[in-house]
Amino acid sequence: MSSNVHTTLEQFLGITRKIKRYNEALGVMYWDLRTGAPRKGAETRSEVIGELSSDMFKLQTSEELGKLIDALSEPGAYEQLKELDRKILAETKKEYDRSKKIPAELYQEYVVLTTHAETLWEDAKHNSDYAMFQPYLEKIIDFNKQFIQLWGQKETPYDTLLDIYEPGMTxxxxxxxxxxxxxxxxxxxxxxxxxxxQPDTSMLKHSFEKDRQKEFSHYILGQLGYDFEAGRLDESVHPFATGLNPGDVRITTHYYENDPTIALFGTIHECGHALYEQNISKDLIGTPLSEGTSMGIHESQSRFWENMVGRSKPFWQRYFGELKRLYPEQFHGVEAEDFYRAINVSEPTxxxxxxxxxxxxxxxxxxxxxxxxxxxxxxxxxxxxxxxxxxxxxxxxxxxxxxxxxxxxxxxxxxxxxxxxxSYALGNMYAAQMMNTLKKEKPDFDELVREGNLLPVKEWFTERVYQYGKSKTPSEIIRDVTGEELNPSYLVEYLTAKYADIYKL
Amino acid sequence: MSSNVHTTLEQFLGITRKIKRYNEALGVMYWDLRTGAPRKGAETRSEVIGELSSDMFKLQTSEELGKLIDALSEPGAYEQLKELDRKILAETKKEYDRSKKIPAELYQEYVVLTTHAETLWEDAKHNSDYAMFQPYLEKIIDFNKQFIQLWGQKETPYDTLLDIYEPGMTxxxxxxxxxxxxxxxxxxxxxxxxxxxQPDTSMLKHSFEKDRQKEFSHYILGQLGYDFEAGRLDESVHPFATGLNPGDVRITTHYYENDPTIALFGTIHECGHALYEQNISKDLIGTPLSEGTSMGIHESQSRFWENMVGRSKPFWQRYFGELKRLYPEQFHGVEAEDFYRAINVSEPTxxxxxxxxxxxxxxxxxxxxxxxxxxxxxxxxxxxxxxxxxxxxxxxxxxxxxxxxxxxxxxxxxxxxxxxxxSYALGNMYAAQMMNTLKKEKPDFDELVREGNLLPVKEWFTERVYQYGKSKTPSEIIRDVTGEELNPSYLVEYLTAKYADIYKL
Structure with a gap:
């Protein structure tokens, strides 16, 4: 590499690392706000968050970054770049273009509008008053229609929006x-x-003491291979996972004493997101590629672990005894199979x-x-x-x-x-499709789950999906893992078999 | 105010606010690192902290800030400034000058040296090997001697260092x-x-279950007027208090099952720091004056609440019953007076x-x-x-x-x-001197403590000390509160009377 290109690349990578670091600082503050930051400090904290977000946005849209992107994109320079640096360049350029195409004042106006709209939506929902919300929704939609024009319409206008969350989806x-x-x-x-x-769900209609739910959540996380030295479990109103860096991926849950399944499956769901983020290759740390590749692939992992492992029969053949030990009265006379059917009850809501x-x-x-x-x-x-x-x-x-x-x-x-x-339904389809490949390569998958031997499953996903972070696109991931494009038939097969068993169809 | 000065002032205040916000973001990350951040994320987090610290330092020493300080210090501009803005200007200028007088490379070298020295010190202490530590200590002292010359020597070289922590102290x-x-x-x-x-301390030689210690710490904090909507209590290896902003002042403690007094008095000590920071006037938020005025005045509050309230006889006449309820076996047959004497045992260590x-x-x-x-x-x-x-x-x-x-x-x-x-001993002297005034103005002070009616005491300190933050110097505080300069005789009187009672001298 010429020393000229080398210098340009180092300056470019310096800015991308800095953006990532600001993002991590913001991530810590958001996590903190949602897990127990004192109420009276929130106003000043939101100013701190605003200041750092604005500085990060300035970095992301700076002339300096634009010039470096252009310089590295010149054929003479580009051909000297390594594969990884090209991917970092492509991802950075994509975000840069997306941000630069929206005039700053227009975007600022939009941020104010959506912030108000989110608050107003709560009231509108509370009062079931659509007329109150409608003018805001109209404006938000108009903004998005403008953005589509500014970004450049893909095959259809809505394609442009889909591409934000699931690159390449149409x-x-x-x-x-x-x-x-x-x-x-x-x-x-x-x-x-x-x-x-119809399954009998009466065994879930008891009171389930919170501390024991907490104990069980921690236990199950350990069983799934969640690394507590690279994360922690806290409580928040709405559960979430946040990957601050691959060595610090936190999850939260919410315990309800009148329903133990909410925290349990919420925890496993977030754990799926966290397993993804904890196992991204260390080589990507500090780059924009050190995160999940798309919302859909991310959701495939939360859904796989929540539903295809956590709501499976082999899983409860292994773990129902452990749960029952914590709540012997509530589950008196209940068998693993009964519990399995109860947590899979299906009805239109x-x-x-x-x-x-x-x-x-x-x-x-x-x-x-x-x-x-x-x-x-x-x-x-x-x-x-x-x-x-x-x-x-x-x-x-x-x-x-x-x-x-x-x-x-x-x-x-x-x-x-x-x-x-x-993304949510894409996640279900990706998950079923990947599980189909997993079961071909590990025909003893059900047996592994029944033994509580889940680490080989995590390792399989690490090798095929997690390590790559954003260095592969979602369609590269699904093709490389399963040998074909997204195919909904695996989800159909899986659901058909599962519900035929539970409902004796 | 002329529009020219107004613009300059706004720019100046904008930078000081920004510095304060960066500082708060760093504070959240330090708190997080010390209260349970996952080990494996620490390396990347320290890079994030390094990036933000460096950006903050650049702001604090920027030519832009220097020019704004100079412009506002011009007589024509200065005379138009309000009192508060003058104080913000003075504080900012002081920090700016302190930072600018040390060449950046020299300071960087010093940061690396002390970072290494702190790690090495742990080993040296562990092995009781002074020879290992000596060369580092020599270098650190040489650096400080250089800094003293660069900052400008006050009456004696050591005066220059004292002034950093206790402005005006000689x-x-x-x-x-x-x-x-x-x-x-x-x-x-x-x-x-x-x-x-000699007091009998045998009642402390039991096991004291951690959850009950925690419960008591929370209870006592509430009694002292610590605002849980503007703070939280966590655990860390070394207890500390951190004022992120007046609405978010957090404290930590550390529980030992073989000695309940460590967490208890540690919590009260940190609560004293926190009461100060929680009650700084809202008008100072976002300015460099929104913090305690000096280490000594800060320590006066931790010591006052820990020792003069928390280790006083009236306090345990009120609260020993509550503690005994949590540990009935350990304190079987023990009276408040016995406990009071035991926690005040004195011997050279x-x-x-x-x-x-x-x-x-x-x-x-x-x-x-x-x-x-x-x-x-x-x-x-x-x-x-x-x-x-x-x-x-x-x-x-x-x-x-x-x-x-x-x-x-x-x-x-x-x-x-x-x-x-x-600062630590200054804190004790300031505290005793202020208590002397407090008792003159509230002759029923002991009675208030004995009733657990502590809020009037907090309010008295808020009015006299806390609200001012850094907008008064330490000597202004002590003079305004007590009517005289620092005077050690109040501490002597207090200690003499207290230990004469306990040891029947």
Whole structure:
């Protein structure tokens, strides 16, 4: 490498490292705010966060960074770069262009709008008052339509938004996979609903002392291979995982004494995210590639560990005894199989976050179709509640009686996160597809889970997925792991077999 | 105010606010590192801390800030400034000058040296190997001698160092007050040692379950007026208090099951620091004046609450019953008076941090004299162990058999903190002097403590001390509160009366 290019590269990497470090400092403060920072300090803390965010944004959009990106992108320089540096350059350039294409004042206006809208949404939801929220939603959608034009429209306007959360994902692809998924899941959910073999969930209707739930959460995290020397478990109102760096990936949960499954599966879900972030290669630390490659692949890991391991029969054959030891009275006379069926009960619900593994995908498809209608078909914002309700009737056979239980239930749109929802269902499909490969390569997978020998599973994912962080795209990951593109049939097969067993279909 | 000066002032205040915000972000990360950040993330986190510290230092020493300070210091501009802005200007200028007078490379070299020295000191102390530490200590002292020249020597070289921690404090003043203190405390400690009425401490030689200690610490904090909506109590190896902003002042403690007094008095001590920081006026938030005015005044608050409230007889007349309820077996047959005497047992020790309220001051005087000998009298670093041991023999009548128990016991010198030690004894003197005024104005002080009615005491200190933060100097504080300069006789009177009672002298 010429000394000229070397110097340019070092300056460039210095700025990207600095951005990453500011981001980590912000991550610590966000974690702290959500896990017990004192209320009275929050106002000043938010000014601190604002100051650092603004400094980070200035770095990310600085002329200096732009010039360095340009200099390294010149053919003479670019050909001297190593593969890893090219990937760092590509990722940085992508973010730089995205940020630079939006005028700073426009973006500032948008941040203020969404911040207000999130607060207002809480009230609107509380009062089930869509009319109150509608003008804000209209403005947020208008901003996003402007952003799409500024960023440059892909195949369709909505494609531009999808690409933010799942690089390379398109409406064409989602129409295809969601179509296939829907045609199998709707009849399956109907069969489940009409089955004469509904699971008995009465053993969950007890009080479950919090400290013992905590103990069990810690125990299970250890069993899953979560590294407590590179993370910690805390409590927060809404559970989350945050990868500050691969040596510090924290998760939170929330304990409810009247339902032990919420903390339990919430913890395992966040653990899936954390296993991903804890096992990113140390070589990527300090670079923009040291994080999960997309929301969909990230969600594949939380879903795999939560549902395909944590809600599987072999898992509870191994661990129900341990749980029962902590709550002997509550589970008196209950067998692992009973518990397994109870935690997998499926029935249509109005609220996405309470949905079971099977019907959850339908909630996502509805939101996907709504967002597509907004950005590609120009549906009026005033028509969204009626459209929402019609789709719930069509897909789930139930209809909200209030907008609080309908179109107002999720915060995502108030925050402007259009294109985000599909990640959840993509995660389920990726997870099932990867599990199919895993089971081919490890035919004793069920046996490993039944023995509580879960580390080989974590190691398999580390080798195939985790270590690469963002140095592979989501479609590279799924192709390299499974040998094919995203294919919804594995999720259909998995759900069909699982629910046929539970509901004796 | 002219629009010109107004603009300059706004720019100036913008930079000082930004420095304060960076400092708060760093404070959150330090707190996190010390209260349970995962081990494996520490290396990357320290790079994040390094990046932000370096950016903050650049702000603090920027040409831009220098020009703004100069512009506001011009007579035409200065006379237009309000009192508060003048104080912010003075404080900022003082720090700016201090930082700018040391060449950046020299300071960088010093930071590397002290960082190494602190690590090496641990080994040297562990092996009681002064020869190993000596060359580092020599270098650190040489650096400090250079700094003194660069900053400008005050009356004596050591005065320059004292001024860092206690603005305005001098060798002349300390020689006087420590001389008076010493002449009373040495014979008092001897009388205590020879008393036939040694307290019985056997009730403390039990096991005290940790969760109950925690419960009691939380309870006592509430009683002292610590605001849990503006702070939290955590655990760390070495207890500390950190004022991130007045709405977020956190404290830590460390529980030992074989000795409940360590966590208890440690918690109360840190609470004293925290009450100060929680009650700084909201008007000062975001300015460099939003912190305690000096180490000595800060320590006066930790010592007042720990010793003059927390180790007082009325306090345990009120609270011993509560403690006994938590540990009925351990305290079976023990009365409040017995407990009060046991926690105030005094005897000469080699180790400062285990010293009692009476002999603690002698440990400080020894260190003060050693530091004065180093900087003002040119004593050789190789002679320090012998000098140390001679002074322990002279002041406390005991002599260390190893340097680990002697000159190597404290980390301060390894970190370059010369001039810091006197703050601890200053704190005791300030506290006793302020209590004297408090008792004149609130003759029912003992009664208030005996009733557990402590809020009026906190309010008195808020009105007289806390609210002002750094907007008054330490000598302004002590004069305004007590009507006179620092006067050691109040501490002597207080200790004489207290130990005469306990040891029936």
């Amino acid at each position: 409406v064409a692809k989602l129409d295809q996979v969601f179509g296939e998924l829907r045609s199998s899941i709707v009849p399956l959910a109907a069969a489940v609903k009409n089955s004469d073999h 109005l609220i996405r976050i309470f949905a079971d593994e099977l019907t959850y995908n339908l909630h996502i498809m509805i939101r996907y179709e709504m967002e597509k209608a907004i950005f590609n078909e120009g549906v009026a914002v005033s028509d969204l509640p009626a459209l929402w309700n019609a789709k719930y009737r069509e897909y789930l056979g139930i209809e909200p009686s209030t907008d609080a239980e309908g179109v107002l239930q999720d915060v995502h749109w108030a925050g402007g996160a259009f294109g985000y929802f599909p | 060798v002349a003043k300390l020689d006087q007050v420590f001389g008076e203190l010493r002449s009373s405390i040495v014979p008092l400690a001897a009388a205590v040692k020879n008393s036939d009425h 080699l180790i400062r941090i285990f010293a009692d309220e009476l002999t603690y001051n002698l440990h400080i005087m020894i260190r003060y004299e050693m530091e004065k000998a180093i900087f003002n009298e040119g004593v050789a670093v190789s002679d320090l162990p012998a000098l140390w041991n001679a002074k322990y023999r002279e002041y406390l009548g005991i002599e260390p058999s190893t340097d680990a128990e002697g000159v190597l016991q404290d980390v301060h010198w390894a970190g370059g903190a010369f001039g810091y030690f006197p």
